[in-house]
Amino acid sequence: MLTLATTDDFIPEDHPIRRIKPIVERALSKLSPVFAGMYSQRGRPSIPPEHLLKGSLLIALYSIRSERQFCERLRYDLLFKWFLDLNIEDPAFDASTFSKNKERLLEHDVAGQFFEAVLAEAKRKQLLSSDHFTVDGTLLESWASIKSFKPRDGNGPPSGEGRNPDVDFHGERRSNATHVSTTDPEARLARKGPGKEAKLSFTGHVLMENRNGLVVDLALTRATGKAEREAALKMLGRLKRRGRATIGADKGYDTKDFVAGCRKRSVTAH
Numbered sequence: 001m002l003t004l005a006t007t008d009d010f011i012p013e014d015h016p017i018r019r020i021k022p023i024v025e026r027a028l029s030k031l032s033p034v035f036a037g038m039y040s041q042r043g044r045p046s047i048p049p050e051h052l053l054k055g056s057l058l059i060a061l062y063s064i065r066s067e068r069q070f071c072e073r074l075r076y077d078l079l080f081k082w083f084l085d086l087n088i089e090d091p092a093f094d095a096s097t098f099s100k101n102k103e104r105l106l107e108h109d110v111a112g113q114f115f116e117a118v119l120a121e122a123k124r125k126q127l128l129s130s131d132h133f134t135v136d137g138t139l140l141e142s143w144a145s146i147k148s149f150k151p152r153d154g155n156g157p158p159s160g161e162g163r164n165p166d167v168d169f170h171g172e173r174r175s176n177a178t179h180v181s182t183t184d185p186e187a188r189l190a191r192k193g194p195g196k197e198a199k200l201s202f203t204g205h206v207l208m209e210n211r212n213g214l215v216v217d218l219a220l221t222r223a224t225g226k227a228e229r230e231a232a233l234k235m236l237g238r239l240k241r242r243g244r245a246t247i248g249a250d251k252g253y254d255t256k257d258f259v260a261g262c263r264k265r266s267v268t269a270h
Contacts, residue, residue, distance in 0.1 A: 144200045247269050
């Protein structure tokens with residue numbers, strides 16, 4: 001059966017993804033020298049880094065839970081194939097290969113450079129303000145199991161047999177000072193609020209400008225009591241601006257040290 005239809009014919013003209021794709025492609029074109037240095041000229045052909053980044057963006061935009069689920073959906077979702085510049089008959093990526101190649105993006109900090117390229121595109125279109133900002137942080141749960149949170153001296157409670165043994169923590173006091181995760185040592189035990197369950201976590205931080213609500217900086221740190229304020233001051237220090245500015249934040253940032261740090265950077269805290 002022959003057809004002259006392409007994936008572009010199936011995407012509505014007013015779909016928001018059509019406005020996103022040109023911005024992404026302009027940002028990727030700026031990263032071509034970085035991509036050229038990531039892969040050897042010999043060996044088996046791999047998934048292009050442009051497809052990896054576009055695929056990761058689709059995973060974020062459509063809240064897809066895993067790379068495996070994304071690769072499965074890529075088999076039949078014409079919008080996904082259109083966004084990745086694939087033909088209708090092109091096969092989907094292998095999930096294991098996709099996950100393995102994403103590690104190469106992390107090694108070369110491609111995600112950070114991609115973010116900077118998109119941010120430059122927003123600046124070019126004069127979508128960013130330089131006067132008013134908002135900062136916030138949130139706990140991001142680690143992939144480490146709470147069973148891996150064991151005493152630093154190795155004297156923990158006995159565990160059962162098997163790959164996923166039962167562990168009895170009843171009566172044991174656990175803290176970051178005395179315990180550490182054996183699978184993710186940088187994760188810290190933290191809770192989002194009083195009465196909430198403590199989990200092994202990191203802290204994610206986002207700095208946004210208030211004109212269009214666009215993210216201008218972000219960071220990932222260990223989950224400590226001062227992480228939000230310390231990361232906010234570092235992100236404010238990286239801002240390229242002139243004159244004074246304001247920063248809005250919740251009551252967790254309302255400390256003398258943070259307000260003083262903002263004033264040193266010519267920023268008024270609200």
